[in-house]
Each structure stands twice: as C-alpha cells, then as structure tokens.
Amino acid sequence: MTTAVLTVASSGRRDHLARQRRVLAEVAPDIVRVEAWLDAAPPAGIPDADTLTLHVPPGPHGMRVGEGRNRAAEAAIAAGADLLVFLDVDCLPGDGLLAAYRSAAAAHPDALLSGAVTYLTSVQRPGRAAELPPHTRPHRARPSLTAGRTRPATPAEYDLFWSLSFATTPEAWARIGGFHAGYEGYGAEDTDLAWTARDRGVEMRWVGGADAYHQWHPVSSPPWQHLDDxxxxxxxxxxxxxxxxxxxxxxxxxxAGAIERRDDGWVRVR
Structure with a gap:
C-alpha cells in the first residue's frame, strides 16, 4: 500500500513542521510526502527535496485550509498513493499511526478513518518518535480504542470529527468529494466534511493505535481573533x-455581548 502523508503548512508553523518532518523521517521513510503552503507568498528556503510542495494562496477572507488539503490529495493520488493520511502541521505521528491506518484501510477501504489525538502541554516538546509514547493521553472528548481495534462512529459522533489526523483511500475520498471550497479562515470545514460523508453514506471509523500528538501553541478561549471567520x-x-x-x-x-441571535443566524454587535 503506497501511503501519502499530507500536511497544510504556513511560515508561522516552521518549528512545528520541522519537528513533524523529523519524526516522519523516523517512522515513515517510505511515504509520498505532500505539503500545501497556505501563505500569500510561496515558501522560501523551507521545502524539502523529497516533498511534493504546493502553493495554495489565501482567498479574500483568509487561508484556504480545506482547499489546501484538496490540492494535496490530488497531487498524492496522481503520484500513485493508495492511502491518504492527513496530518495537521501541529501534529507528530506516533510510531504506530501509519500501520494502524493501513490496517484499518485494508479492512474498511470505503471508510473515513479517524485516530486519537493527544494534546501536548507547553513544557512537553518531544522531537523524536521514541519520546512520544510516555505523553500519550488522548483527548477525552473523542473515542480512544486500543491498538488493533476499530469501531464505526454513531451518526451523532460525526460531529466529533477532527482533521488533525485522519485517513481515507482515494476511492472513499472521491465519494466524499473533499472539503467544500466555501470555507476560508478558521472553522467549520471539518464538520462540513464529516456531515458530507454521513450524507453520502460513507462510514466513519475510530481507529485504535493511530495516535498523533498535537504540539502546543498559544490559544485563546473563546478564539476572539477568529470571531468574524x-x-x-x-x-x-x-x-x-x-x-x-x-x-x-x-x-x-x-x-460576552459580542454577538446576538437574529432570526435564523448570529450577527456581530460589537
């Protein structure tokens, strides 16, 4: 099974990308590697010689994360990939991630496959595959299975889909149709993809052993910088x-008094 690992990146995540590249080289030296860059300018001095590098500039309202993943999938399929593994630039792959996704795809080639994600703290800065297992603590909001197990998501669990780490075969990806192009900037493209999969009868499966580790970065709650998005x-x-x-x-x-409900929607009031 020829596996592609697809990542959307930007200059603001250079350090995270460098660690991801290093860990991928340890755990998956035989992959097709695709990086889609979302900045306004093409990357300078960052691309890897062994990587298919794409440039997907922002739209009028911000970075086009979903479209970047769509373009990366197209490039990977054209390069002969039998399995598409989407890994967020903030995420490091555990040493069992690719094997778990490959096994799940072989057993369930028509499914949308979703592994567990551990959120690392600010003081946890692993840079090698061997340093990851002691930090494993999957996010409690989503199912976490033991290695070797998978189970289908319930209809309600499609709301829990994350694009931080997931995988599909090209055939399942074609049935879903990729990410909707109407989303720019922050938010909603993940849930839209999952709802599209559910609407089109594509099973989602939780995959045990496909552990990814989200590198820490500052966040705000709620994310005020993304309110308009x-x-x-x-x-x-x-x-x-x-x-x-x-x-x-x-x-x-x-x-907080920033928005209010009007008719069937929400509007900003300050």
Missing amino acids: ILRNGRTFADRWGSWPMGGWLDAFAA
Whole structure:
C-alpha cells in the first residue's frame, strides 16, 4: 500500500513542521510526502527535496485550509498513493499511526478513518518518535480504542470529527468529494466534511493505535481573533445544512455581548 502523508503548512508553523518532518523521517521513510503552503507568498528556503510542495494562496477572507488539503490529495493520488493520511502541521505521528491506518484501510477501504489525538502541554516538546509514547493521553472528548481495534462512529459522533489526523483511500475520498471550497479562515470545514460523508453514506471509523500528538501553541478561549471567520463560515455551514456549528464558541461570544441571535443566524454587535 503506497501511503501519502499530507500536511497544510504556513511560515508561522516552521518549528512545528520541522519537528513533524523529523519524526516522519523516523517512522515513515517510505511515504509520498505532500505539503500545501497556505501563505500569500510561496515558501522560501523551507521545502524539502523529497516533498511534493504546493502553493495554495489565501482567498479574500483568509487561508484556504480545506482547499489546501484538496490540492494535496490530488497531487498524492496522481503520484500513485493508495492511502491518504492527513496530518495537521501541529501534529507528530506516533510510531504506530501509519500501520494502524493501513490496517484499518485494508479492512474498511470505503471508510473515513479517524485516530486519537493527544494534546501536548507547553513544557512537553518531544522531537523524536521514541519520546512520544510516555505523553500519550488522548483527548477525552473523542473515542480512544486500543491498538488493533476499530469501531464505526454513531451518526451523532460525526460531529466529533477532527482533521488533525485522519485517513481515507482515494476511492472513499472521491465519494466524499473533499472539503467544500466555501470555507476560508478558521472553522467549520471539518464538520462540513464529516456531515458530507454521513450524507453520502460513507462510514466513519475510530481507529485504535493511530495516535498523533498535537504540539502546543498559544490559544485563546473563546478564539476572539477568529470571531468574524466563525460567523462567516458558520453562516455558510447553516446555509448548507440548516444548523449552526461551533455552538460552544457562539454561546461564549454571545455571553460576552459580542454577538446576538437574529432570526435564523448570529450577527456581530460589537
């Protein structure tokens, strides 16, 4: 099985990308590697000679994360990949991640496959594959299975899909149709992909042993810097699916007096 690992990147994540490249070289030297760069300018002095490097510049409203992943998938399939593993630039692959996804894809080639993610703390800075296992503590909001096990997601669990780490065969990817191009900037493209998969009868499966480790970076809660993106992308999602995503963030913004509910949507009031 020819495996491609696909990452969307930007200059703001140079250090995270460097660690990801180093760990990938340890655990997966035989992969097709694709990086889609989302900055306005093409990357300078960063691309790896063994990597297929794409440039997907921002749209009018921000970085096009979903479209970057779509283009990366196209390049990987053209290069002969039988399995597409999408790994966020902040994530380091555990030494069992690729084997777990390959095994799950062989058994369930028509499924959207989702592994567990551990969020590292600010003082946890592993840079080698051997340093990762002691930090394993999968996020409790999503199912975590033992290595070698998979199980189908319930219909409600499609809401828990993350694009931090997931995998599909090219055939399953074609059935889903990739990420919707209408999302720019932060938010909603993950849930839209999962709902599209569910709508088109694509099974989602939780995959044990496919552990990824999210490198720490500063965050705000709620993410005030993304408020306008959340409102815009939330509106796009609501127009497509009839309900608003990211309800927790919307409630937090509303409680702070920044937005309010009007008719069937949310609007900014300050």
